[in-house]
Amino acid sequence: MTNEKLAPNETMQIHEVLNLKTVCMSTSKMMEGVVFDQDLKALLERDVQQSIISIQTLQKLLEKAPLIR
Known part of the structure; x- marks a missing residue:
């Protein structure tokens, strides 16, 4: 039985x-x-890209949320 x-x-x-x-x-x-260091800028860009993927995954999970009336 799966919920x-x-x-x-x-x-x-x-x-x-x-x-x-x-x-x-x-x-x-x-x-x-505001960051001038290229390595740090690349790290921040990678964090943004990974966050986008995480946010999309969480949004898909919320599709299983019960409707509140």
Whole structure:
């Protein structure tokens, strides 16, 4: 028996992680503009790309969240 819906607490936790990843990605993206070291800039760009993938994965998980009426 598989449950295709997330529990309310799981939904809340995914939202919290999603918010954190979004803030971190925004910070990394903004820092790219003020950083002059190319190695650090490349690291920030890689972090942004990985964050985008993580955010997309979390959004797919939220599709299993129960509807609140």
